[in-house]
Amino acid sequence: MRHKKHLKRNASIVVLMFCSGLAQASLKSSVIDSCQAYQNGQDDNKVNACTLYIDGFIDSSLQDGSAKNDAKQQKSEYMQRVYRTRTFGRTDVETNDVAQHSFCLPKSDDRMAVAVDVAKAIDIEQLKGSDLKSVLLDTLVNRFPCSGKSIARL
Incomplete structure (x- = not known):
């Protein structure tokens, strides 16, 4: 069964x-x-x-x-900190760089x-x-x- x-x-x-x-x-x-x-x-x-x-x-x-292209350049630690502090912790904000699209x-x-x-x-x-x-x-x-x-x- x-x-x-x-x-x-x-x-x-x-x-x-x-x-x-x-x-x-x-x-x-x-x-x-x-x-x-x-x-x-x-x-x-x-x-x-x-x-x-x-x-x-x-x-x-x-x-x-x-x-988006996979070969994006890493942001510097300074730029990561700038995005984190000015976007209230959002890490998904991208630069307006045309080359990454x-x-x-x-x-x-x-x-x-x-x-x-x-x-x-x-x-x-x-x-x-x-x-x-x-x-x-x-x-x-x-x-x-x-x-x-x-x-x-x-």
Whole structure:
């Protein structure tokens, strides 16, 4: 009796793990299909899986700072102390140094225009062989490099 319970539980876990992998693969393929249809002119809606995914990617980059370059220079102890005392202990305040950001969005563009621009520029063949995050980040860096203009840094 106890053996059957464990067997059922283990089988359920394996099925759930398999289903989650299928869901991730399905998401990637639906985003790829949506981006491809958008680029080919088959889907001219501004709101589709491709543009929504890109908009969400930009939002998540804003929230967790994943679009910032990893090779940031360490602040001196003096600068760390300055930030700590003048920002009431907040340590997440960054300098306004353009070099530490991977891509910079123009403040004048709305987010949907940026998502549409990126959706048109994504290399679909590269998407099929790599993960979505790296391809999107590469596309954003190429389309919106930081050049010191009036920009929203990401």
